[in-house]
Amino acid sequence: MKLKNILLSFIVLSFCQSWSQKIVVQSPNKKNVVALYAMDSNNKGEWYLKISQQTDKNTTEILPKVSLGISRSDQDFSKELLFLKATKPKLVKEHYELPFGKKLVRDNEANEVVVSFENPGKAKLNLIIRAYNDGATFRYEFPEKKGSYVVNDEFTAYQIPKDSKRWLEKWNTANEGLYAESSDDKIVQQEWCYPALFNSSDKSCWFLLHEADLDRNYCGTKLSNTKDSNIYKLTFPDPKDGRGTGEPKPSISLPWQSPWRVISMGSLADIVESTLVEDVSTPTRFKTTDWIKPGKVSWNYWSSNHGTKDFKTVCEFADLAVAMKWPYTLLDWEWDGMTNGGNLEDALKYIHSKGVKPLMWYNSGGDHTWVSSTPKDRMLTHKNRVEEFTKLKKLGVVGVKIDFFESEKQNMIQYYLNILEDAAQFEMMVYFHGCIVPRGWSRTYPNLMTYEGVRGAEWYNNVPEFTNTAPEHNTILPFTRNVVGAMDYTPVTFTNSQYPHITSYGHELALSVLFESPLQHLADRPEGYYELPNEAKNFLKEVPTSWDDTKLIDGYPGQEVTMARKKGANWYIGGISASERKEITKKIKLEFLAEGVNYQAVLIADGKHDKAFSSKTMVVNKNATIDVKLLRRGGFAVSLIPIQN
The missing domain is CATH 2.70.98.10 (Beta-galactosidase; Chain A, domain 5)
Incomplete structure (x- = not known):
């Protein structure tokens, strides 16, 4: 007063x-x-x-x-x-x-x-x-x-x-x-x-x-x-x-x-x-949100642009989700043309048998997009959406990815919000691609899980330029695009897509912490994750996709960034460098940790070369520092788990 x-x-x-x-x-x-x-x-x-x-x-x-x-x-x-x-x-x-x-x-x-x-x-x-x-x-x-x-x-x-x-x-x-x-x-x-x-x-x-x-x-x-x-x-x-x-x-x-x-x-x-x-955005009127569940997603498009057309590929990515303890797998475009041993219903039956929940892609449809990929018009009108969401609910599909909006005119804003409102009636999670950047809608419509609206990893498919621009780009996004809301970059790839990446394995692992998206699509092919050393594999099994707190430790856009995020009593740190010329050594202060608590820290950093890791386990507290060496375009990740006395 x-x-x-x-x-x-x-x-x-x-x-x-x-x-x-x-x-x-x-x-x-x-x-x-x-x-x-x-x-x-x-x-x-x-x-x-x-x-x-x-x-x-x-x-x-x-x-x-x-x-x-x-x-x-x-x-x-x-x-x-x-x-x-x-x-x-x-x-x-x-x-x-x-x-x-x-x-x-x-x-x-x-x-x-x-x-x-x-x-x-x-x-x-x-x-x-x-x-x-x-x-x-x-x-x-x-x-x-x-x-x-x-x-x-x-x-x-x-x-x-x-x-x-x-x-x-x-x-x-x-x-x-x-x-x-x-x-x-x-x-x-x-x-x-x-x-x-x-x-x-x-x-x-x-x-x-x-x-x-x-x-x-x-x-x-x-x-x-x-x-x-x-x-x-x-x-x-x-x-x-x-x-x-x-x-x-x-x-x-x-x-x-x-x-x-x-x-x-x-x-x-x-x-x-x-x-x-x-x-500053309008509070939600949803009566319950317990059906809205963040999590990691296996995704086949980055490694195989036509992956969902192949029943066996879909099954392999469902198996990946099981092996990595990820709750979701996405059926991207061409699921309506699936062959090679099964169709959509067969794929959904297989996915459910593995205890994984399916998400499905849709074209936003309408004359506002040139893209003709099907199914095209099933999200376009209220009648179509109700019919499609009714079918999806019966099939056990829990979320939809809707693509190609290509406008921010008032009619398109209304279209976005109509989709979210109709989806909520069926307890259906939604995320948008080829779309607007966040405007606070996730508070009003918490079933809106994430947006693309970013030059993400799929650009390794599109142009050779991204190979060389990605390292710097990745260090700018935490200070710009990802500040204002969830960002579906589809990160953490160790193998190559059509065009190679020159970021280190440590850099890629760190993106699972640095880039915030409640539905985090980890984009690599199954062998890219199966062949990881145990420390890195376990990190990707355990790292959350929603957070209780976020701290910037240090950084500068275009050069480097290190962030810490908290879930429950656990903390996770990710750090990357964009430097093309030199390796750097960082001292990470842990002042954000709880007073009087010891933590087991697992540091997973760059190894002898950019496709190798070095790992170290130690006991730390809030007075400790962690020394870590980053290669050119390198990175590191740390998990900090309280030690129970």
Whole structure:
């Protein structure tokens, strides 16, 4: 209560100053500050936000200007906005859990202020601002009760200081590009995917731009700096996306709220460990979630692009799941054309006889995709989905992988959410490929297990380029794409696909910890796992796919990353290097371990060459360090299990 009174006094004091100057909202820990400014002195006109971070020594200006405004088909809400009022600050405080993800227990805590404006037509616009300990968020609201309109444009734009470093991915509808680092006079101007990572000019603060709580009342957006290299404006989907189907501008009905505009900020550890995207998203209305079960999956496509067409191959991957104690196996595309000793029903019967649960692939269907692979239209309409989910439930299938969406227009957002809602009625888990990146939906629809939306291991099938770009790419993803939600990279391969990998075996093993996905598809062929030494094989049997806690130990995007994740009382560590030139030696401090507990640590690191391991078992506690040597493009994994006295 005392803290709340102090915050109230601080913000009210700000309100008593000239409105043209600013309204200030501070995070609960007073570190992050969001200030609202008017462009002129009469509380009327254009408004913008300034976002900064305060420390004991200085204040870092993270975003000197975030332009605001929105335009509807009937009128504009950007140029001549008259300030009406601001609410008293409200402490948002929420405690919740998710059955999977980087953390089990979440705390959604922020200070919130709602600022009300009026345009020349007397129509109202609210700006809802929140300051979090790990970032800031804001959203627009039309509070009036009636009216339906098209949104012509949203003017939200982030001004980035010129000498800020940035890591961005060129826009593509599948979100499967590479992140590129740029700064100073080497800034490329084009459209960009979410999320976008930046390091402040003074290097003291990192921030990640994204959006969350996107619902059926809007479209997905992207970032564009085509007009000014240092101003990243939100833009709507291209009319050509989805083969031209659907409208690029969203239609809304009042009352209405936009998605949250999300700025995660702080140290690299603050970014990696943040759950802000899910914190601000709508809580689930599911009555039960005990049927939602994360786990590892055997998957035949990476090693055999037509593997599911072959009954014997399907059986081999079911046997792999049994041998490795993985609960699931995926029947990917072409299951409807299965031959060589059996068909789909035979395969499902075999899989169930082994105690493994099947997942099945579907084409999203419809005119929005060029891909004709069957079955194509069984997920396209509510009627089709109900019929298909009814069949799948009888066949004992527990989840579906749905592919090829190719658009983030409003009609496609509605399609995603319709699938999730219908699937939930049948207690069916879902994951998307060729798709959007996470927008917080896993909190609202916890049957959404994972998304692709990443340049993952299947690109070893597609182009020779990935052989050389993967090591660096792998060290960027934990700071960018995987921060905002589950990522179906399909990692941990030791043999080669069409094109080889040059990451070490230790690097590949570490990805099982570094890359978070509640359904983790381990992509290698059976012999790739059977031929592993026992320590590595046991690690892949035991490593979880959902976590109680996540800690970044150290790293830098494009160079290296080491992370620790907790499940129950156990901890797991994964670390990789992208270095092409030199081996490195790391000292891993174990300060995150429980006080007064000894752990058996099994270290599995690079061996004498990149296709060999070295293993070591030791007893450690939180005061210990582990020394580990990484080869070029190398890596390591550690399990830490409490020793029972």
